[in-house]
Amino acid sequence: MKTVFINCSPKKRFCASAYFLFLQRLFIGGEHVTETLRTPADHERILRQLEGAQAVVFALPLYVDAVPSHVLRFLQVMETRCRETGLRVYCIANNGFIEGRQNEPLMQIFENFCARAGLFWGGGVGIGGGVMLNVTRIVFFVQAAQLALISALSAARSGAFFPRDAWISFGENTALLLFFNLGVLYYLARMGRKIAKGAFSGKKYTRILIPSFVFIVFADIFFFIVSLFQGGLFRGWLSRKRYGDKNAQ
Numbered sequence: 001m002k003t004v005f006i007n008c009s010p011k012k013r014f015c016a017s018a019y020f021l022f023l024q025r026l027f028i029g030g031e032h033v034t035e036t037l038r039t040p041a042d043h044e045r046i047l048r049q050l051e052g053a054q055a056v057v058f059a060l061p062l063y064v065d066a067v068p069s070h071v072l073r074f075l076q077v078m079e080t081r082c083r084e085t086g087l088r089v090y091c092i093a094n095n096g097f098i099e100g101r102q103n104e105p106l107m108q109i110f111e112n113f114c115a116r117a118g119l120f121w122g123g124g125v126g127i128g129g130g131v132m133l134n135v136t137r138i139v140f141f142v143q144a145a146q147l148a149l150i151s152a153l154s155a156a157r158s159g160a161f162f163p164r165d166a167w168i169s170f171g172e173n174t175a176l177l178l179f180f181n182l183g184v185l186y187y188l189a190r191m192g193r194k195i196a197k198g199a200f201s202g203k204k205y206t207r208i209l210i211p212s213f214v215f216i217v218f219a220d221i222f223f224f225i226v227s228l229f230q231g232g233l234f235r236g237w238l239s240r241k242r243y244g245d246k247n248a249q
Contacts, residue, residue, distance in 0.1 A: 001030035002053045006046060008037045008060035008071045016134035017059040020092045024057060027192025037074055047081050055088040055195050062095035065105045075113050084118040090195060094130025098215045100205035102128060107203050123201035125187045129208030129215060133184060136177045143173055180208050
């Protein structure tokens with residue numbers, strides 16, 4: 001069975017959609033093809049892959065309670081090219097809010113698209129706190145790099161490549177990050193089994209497994225830091241704006 005995974009995030013690097021697609025691929029056998037959808041130039045390449053596929057999994061962020069505009073354009077083209085082909089469509093949606101159910105409007109768009117195009121709607125997984133879950137992946141690799149460095153220094157100094165305290169700390173941190181992702185792993189594993197069987201998975205919603213009041217604090221800190229590095233404080237709200245032609249009266 002051939003499954004096409006489509007990363008629909010407009011971000012080029014370190015996007016949450018790519019992370020969730022990576023996790024989903026772990027639970028699906030057969031032939032895998034991963035594509036990236038950002039511009040109309042990607043349409044024809046992806047559509048050629050869909051011609052021989054039995055299932056397609058879209059991974060995308062929630063934009064204004066809906067599907068990003070570049071994905072809508074692709075769905076319009078896909079409707080004409082893939083109509084009544086029996087292709088099974090699944091979706092992994094994520095958002096920056098804490099509740100995964102915020103993705104319900106996006107799921108309804110895909111469900112309605114499948115009904116209009118005569119395709120099989122297989123369901124999807126809506127994930128809350130997608131940005132923070134993606135950060136856990138980055139934190140894991142940073143901690144793994146730190147462990148490798150500490151182990152190398154320990155081996156050079158004392159000949160002990162496995163410093164006990166460092167490995168225990170890494171194990172504890174890894175277990176914590178894994179706990180945060182448990183809901184996502186469970187529902188992606190469940191949907192993976194349904195995809196392999198060509199069955200309906202239904203719409204399931206999950207989130208990062210931390211209390212909401214803790215999430216809000218860390219999310220506020222994270223987005224404040226991001227705003228400083230991407231356009232200054234409040235993303236340039238206080239900067240002077242230019243509208244239209246500078247020569248316009």
